[in-house]
Amino acid sequence: MSLAPRAIRHFIAVVEHGSYSRAAEKIHLSQPALSNSVSQLEKQLDVKLLERTSQGVKPTIYGQVLYERAKVVNAELRMAVDEIDLLRGARKGRLLIGAGPSVLEGVMLDTILRLTASRPELSFSITEGPEEVLFNAVKKGDLDMCICSVPQTAPSPDLEQDILYENPTYAIVRSGHPLTTETKVDWAEITRYPWIIADTRLEPKDQEILATVADQRPDTIIQTNSPGFMKKMVLRSDFVTFMPKTLIQMEEENGLLVAVGNPKGIYSRPIGITTRRHSFLSPACRLVIREFRAVCAEKGLI
Incomplete structure (x- = not known):
């Protein structure tokens, strides 16, 4: 069975926009023509691909299978066009x-x-x-x-x-932080200050850090999924955070943030x-x- 690429693109558009009218507007096609294209595809496959709900048009179980596979095929076709364009100069x-x-x-x-x-x-x-x-x-x-x-x-x-x-993670503080004057920075020193760390659901390795200091955790520990917020908190306070140097490249070059402690990092990913x-x-x-x-x-x- 051979499926028309054009009909597949029409079907994908309806799924992604959740509406025949919005999809038709986006791909510059009349709504009746779009509806007919999808209907012909359903007839060819002999299954119902889309269903109308109170929230809009959604794929059926058959439609979901076709959508997931068709997305990959479209990506490969787009890359093939890039290859042809390159060969054409x-x-x-x-x-x-x-x-x-x-x-x-x-x-x-x-x-x-x-x-x-x-x-x-x-x-x-x-x-x-x-x-x-x-x-x-x-x-x-x-x-x-x-x-x-x-x-x-x-x-x-x-x-x-x-x-x-390998991307090592370090203890990061602001320039001028009290830890930057310490000759030896270990967990006993780091836990004297408040921490802001990655949400451990997103960064399981930070859970290992918490386990390491289980008996001497800092009084304040903030978790967030925003690296930008972590850096801002550290820049404006004595908070300590843990992140790779590649994440503070600009701040380190400008003398705003520094890594302290083990020069090899705490852990590496x-x-x-x-x-x-x-x-x-x-x-x-x-x-x-x-x-x-x-x-x-x-x-x-x-």
């Missing part, structure tokens, strides 16, 4: 990239600045988020790839991961590239990976 491409916070504010920032300067024809969509969210987006085709922390076990057999470097297994990587994707590796090498990360 167009040298363009649109990249959908996910990145963890420590990657985004450090190496990825420098990578994108370089590429936009040297290849202004490239278009980027950058998404920040927790690893699990990024992995799922890559798997479904919503992202071409992501660069973030890599778990010990692969998140899905549909994904492939290439580890690039591997950073890697995650792609769909057996997926074709467009020339634009390969260019980003090559430039990212170059920046890592210059910073001494690999």
Whole structure:
């Protein structure tokens, strides 16, 4: 059975917009024509793909299966177009990239600045988020790839991961913090001050830190999912936080934040590239990976 790519795109549009009218407006097609296209697809598959609810149009169980697979196929087709454009000399491409916070504010920032300067024809969509969210987006085709922390076990057999470097986490304080004058900074010293740490549901490794100081925890511990808020609290107070140096690159260069304690860090997490297994990587994707590796090498990360 051969399904028309055009009808598939129409079906995806209705699912993502939750309405025939909104989808028709978005893809510049009349609503009757869009409805007929989806109806023909349902007849061809002999199943009901969409159903109307009080919240709008939603996929049936059959529609959900088709939607998830079709998203991946569309992503692969888009990469194929990029490859053809490259062969024709167009040298363009649109990249959908996910990145963890420590990657985004450090190496990825420098990578994108370089590429936009040297290849202004490239278009980027950058998404920040927790690893699990990024992995799922890559798997479904919503992202071409992501660069973030890599778990010990692969998140899905549909994904492939290439580890690039280890990213140590340090105790971070503001410049001029009392800890910066200490000759020896250990847990006994660090726990004298309030902490602001990552939500342990998102960063399980910080749970290990709490376990390490179970008998001498600081009086105040704030948890948050915002690295930006963590840095602001530390900059304006005697709070201590724990994060990779790649996340405080600009603040460290400007003498605002410093790492204290063990020069090797408290713990380390591997950073890697995650792609769909057996997926074709467009020339634009390969260019980003090559430039990212170059920046890592210059910073001494690999």
